[in-house]
Amino acid sequence: MSQLNPLKVGLLGFGVVGSGTWNVLTRNAEEIARRAGRHIEIVRIATRTPAKAINVVGAAVPVDNDLMTVVNDPDIDIVVELIGGTTLAKELVLKAIENGKHVVTANKALLAMHGNEIFAAASNKKVIVAFEAAVAGGIPIIKSVREGLTANRIQWLAGIINGTTNFILTEMREKGLPFADVLKKAQELGYAEADPTFDIEGVDAAHKLAILASIAFGIPVQFDKVYVEGISHLAQEDVVAADRLGYRIKLLGLAIRREKGIELRVHPCLVPKNKLIANVEGAMNAVVVKGDAIGETLYYGAGAGSEPTASAVVADLVDVTRLHTADPENRVPHLAFQADALADYPILPIEEVISSYYLRLGVEDRPGVMADIAKVLASHQISISSMIQDNKGENQASIIFLTHNAKEGDVLAAIKQIEGLDFVRSAITHLRMENLS
Amino acid sequence: MSQLNPLKVGLLGFGVVGSGTWNVLTRNAEEIARRAGRHIEIVRIATRTPAKAINVVGAAVPVDNDLMTVVNDPDIDIVVELIGGTTLAKELVLKAIENGKHVVTANKALLAMHGNEIFAAASNKKVIVAFEAAVAGGIPIIKSVREGLTANRIQWLAGIINGTTNFILTEMREKGLPFADVLKKAQELGYAEADPTFDIEGVDAAHKLAILASIAFGIPVQFDKVYVEGISHLAQEDVVAADRLGYRIKLLGLAIRREKGIELRVHPCLVPKNKLIANVEGAMNAVVVKGDAIGETLYYGAGAGSEPTASAVVADLVDVTRLHTADPENRVPHLAFQADALADYPILPIEEVISSYYLRLGVEDRPGVMADIAKVLASHQISISSMIQDNKGENQASIIFLTHNAKEGDVLAAIKQIEGLDFVRSAITHLRMENLS
CATH class of the missing domain: 3.30.70.260 (ACT domain)
Incomplete structure (x- = not known):
């Protein structure tokens, strides 16, 4: 194998995804190096709770609680942002870019709200911001749409892109229980947060939909124009009636190209049972993409969780390893289309x-x-x-x-x-x- | 958009996939250029039946029947090989590589039988041989496994990777007809060739499996070691019995990592009905890949046909457009793993x-x-x-x-x-x- 220097990664955050990223990179170090042609090493970790990280990492890597020092460390090639939120995370990501570092992030809220600004800053500094983990966890949906379907004029996409709500809808149908009871169970199992609003009201799905629609149609990220409706108002009676009529109710993120503009919407939706996506159950995710050449394609897998999400983070690290020496002009554009070729298709009101x-x-x-x-x-x-x-x-x-x-x-x-x-x-x-x- | 010169493509073959590639590149020229940052132009076509191509292409591009002149044309950057077969195709591909041209091919038989030699020649000349269209038509399965799942130690994969046999199995079950009757219908509909041996005896699936297994596990392409069993011996009685027991019979390509080596096998297989892949019907394809970090993922779409396959050919052209100026050392390796890091895991006998x-x-x-x-x-x-x-x-x-x-x-x-x-x-x-x- 070639003897290139290891790529040096600074990790921000050591929660569910951060620890998963450490575990995967450590466990599969050799397998990953056989692919990437060099080693990828986490050389510094910053987290608000260092004790937990030290417990896992030991003395192998310095761990502290000063996030900004990682971003400013001249030895670090790539910053991985896994702290979540949109305020400090934005500041850290923009600073990393300013310092000429590539960034890998799983932060859908950040990209949905500030993606256009962040990608513009990255293009300006000729660095890469990679975000496969931000949509549908480990499923390589960003790569598939952005690079695998480049031949196509994409007509629509439809995704189950929030595992919590899909788990709740599956339980409502299979166990015949009302929404409130299932939500409580989901919280006990750790599938739903203590404050579940972002998931059950469709906000998390809308973040991801705004990103997916951008790379599918070549439009800016427009989270504020997504119509959002969650599942908290859904009656058990309708779940049963849908089943009787030959349908399943799924919370879908839909992005549809129409003659007059683009529809962007997240809401519960009846889908015929004979469609593959109607049979995606529990906390799993799936996205259907329809292109004019390829027809319908579907991508399925775990949309959340420690190692599935880490799988996408590490894939991005390998991609950056491969592309960081390439002529920036020839890299895959952040939003799939060249930054100066984005379209201003109107987003249609509901x-x-x-x-x-x-x-x-x-x-x-x-x-x-x-x-x-x-x-x-x-x-x-x-x-x-x-x-x-x-x-x-x-x-x-x-x-x-x-x-x-x-x-x-x-x-x-x-x-x-x-x-x-x-x-x-x-x-x-x-x-x-x-x-x- | 940047004003880079168009990338010049020479097209070998103008059958189902060749004409589809022309149609997609022509129809979606602007959409593709918005992504790729430059135009991709077919500047020369060679086919054994030029009249048919001229009928579609008109005077826009020179068409003749001398395949080797395309491969030797110094103006051409990329050769797209869509003539099929393993003798002349091999000669043309190796000559194109020798001439320093990148190659895009949909030819699974060629890569299954001569892939190791072809990829070695390409690495030697620092050119790219791209082959997304060789496996599962338009589904970006090569890209997903090779680039999307790089974090994972892949444990197994299982694919419905031959549309003809899946169509036949679906009809046998849904219509209650025996194999021979359904095959005849498939031939009338154009889903099966006049000589259907390669499809129904599992050889086509085995070609694709040998390629998939190579990029999943980092092993050489080893078509000759795949255990192959087709569906022609399958009794209608077993299709019915499987259904009654809660299973569907599918022709699967299976590549499984075991402690002692790798299993590579193509044969009809009972799969529980509640698995998504058991519900992939008609001529559609799907591949399930299980990685240690991501868990199970599934990729679904049209595995054959003019424009679905062209979708993959054109995606490869865009990839080459992006990567051809990159440092060869940092490109994605042809077989996912660095050429000097392939493993010699034994392939287990049946x-x-x-x-x-x-x-x-x-x-x-x-x-x-x-x-x-x-x-x-x-x-x-x-x-x-x-x-x-x-x-x-x-x-x-x-x-x-x-x-x-x-x-x-x-x-x-x-x-x-x-x-x-x-x-x-x-x-x-x-x-x-x-x-x-």
Whole structure:
């Protein structure tokens, strides 16, 4: 093997992913060097809780709690940022770039909110910011979209990119339990944080979607324009009804190219059971990407966890090892497209989104109800693909309509009008459906 | 966008993939240039049937039937070899390398049989031979394993890497038809060649498996050591029985790391229905890769066809565009591992393979049969996980045994002994089972 000097890494953060990165780099050092052609060594660690790191690392590597000294250490080639958050992490990453260091990060929130600024700074200093671990954990989805599908005009992508919510949805369906009970269980198992808001309200998925959409379509990262709806309002009744109709409910991140612009949305979604992605269960992640040449492709794996995420961090380290001596002009652009070739496609507001819909409502069980609702839907250019009515006793019924493709704005207007009809007994639950074909 | 000169490509072959490559490069020229930072232009085409190519290309590019002039043209940076076969293709590829040109090829047979020689020649001349299209069509599986999973010690991989056989197996199960009828239909639909031997006997899958195993484990390409068994002997009865037992039969390419060496095998295999790969239907491909850090990952998409395969060819062209100015020492090694760091792990003979088994046999229906068979299995260290007996009338019964993990050599010896028992009425059908976990 060639006798190049080892690449020197400074590690910021020694939590779940940081310790996983240490473990993988240590355990597989030889296997990795056989691939990379040189050794990759963590030469310095900074973390707010050094004792924990020292416990694992021993005396092999200096560990302290001063994050900025790692970023300023002239001996370090690459800084790996695994502390999370968007304030200190941003400061550290920008300083590392300013110091001419390459950066590897797993921080989706940071890139979703400040990615454009960070990538511009990196291009300016001709350094690489690599972020495979920021989306879908270990799955090489950034590499696949950015380098594997370069021949394609990408038409859409759809991803299960948050393991916590997929675990909750799987449990709700398999165990027949309501959302609140399953969330509690997920927290006990460590699949959900004590404050689960970012996961269950779709914010984490939206961070990742903003990054994926950027590299798929060649647009800036636009987290603030993603429509976000979580799963906390989801009724067990709808999970059961979806199953009966041949669908699974998944929290999807969707980025879809339309004639007038791009749809960016995160929300629970009915997906036909015969689609592979509908069968991705538990805390696993998967992303489907549709390109005009390749058709549909799917990428599946663990979207979180210590070593799966570390797998992506280390893959990025190997990539940087290979590319850092290359002419910056010929490197893979951070956001897949050349920085001066990004497009300003408009992001469509949710009212302009096109989808088919699942509408459920409680009504008084009397003749004429169906006809009146159908009339309202038709008046908003919404056509019905199927309908089920369940009598609930005491003169009450539950009706589910499935629609063909319609514009969300029209659907919202129709819902408002239907909710005003005198026989309607409940607010209307509306869920979007995607056939993903 | 930067004003680099276009990269000049010479195209050898204008069949299904060649014409697809032309179409994709032409249609998506701007999208591709936005990514690659320069245009990629086919400047010369050679094919044995120029009239067909001229019909598509018109006067835009010179087309002739002299393949060697493309390889010798000093204006051409990259040669794309899409003529197939292993004799002329080998000569052309080696000549292109000798002339200092990079090569992109979709030719799995060529690489399976002569890959080691070709990659050595390329390393020697410091040129790139890219071959994403050679395995699983458009799915970026070479890139994912070679670059996306570099952190991992890969434990095993399992792939549906031949679309023809997966189409046939899907039809046998869904339509309840025997192999011969479905093959005829596949030939009519163009999913199978007039001479389907390479596909149905597993040879095409074995070509791809030899390449995948090499980049997964860092071993030379060893097609001649792959155990190969096709699907032409598969009985409809076993497809039905597998379904009843909770399995699907798939033709898998399996590469498994064991303590004593590597298993390389292609054969029909029972896979539990709840595994994602068991639900890959029709002509689609999928590969599951298990790494020690990432766990299980799966890659799914079209494994053949004009534009899906062209998608991989063009992705390789973009990669070459990016890497051709890079220091050869820092490029991604052809076979994922540095050429001087390949391992000589032994490839295990089929008798040493470890698997669980499905054994079906016809017997005379009388007391003691089960006990006698179980006794033989036990004497060969084979333990039974479950058993089903179906009475067939006229004093005949069909028995299916599922075993726990056993060594193939022991199973073959037990089968021979059981076939000698006086109540056994048929040869024993034995199929391997993989839980893929």
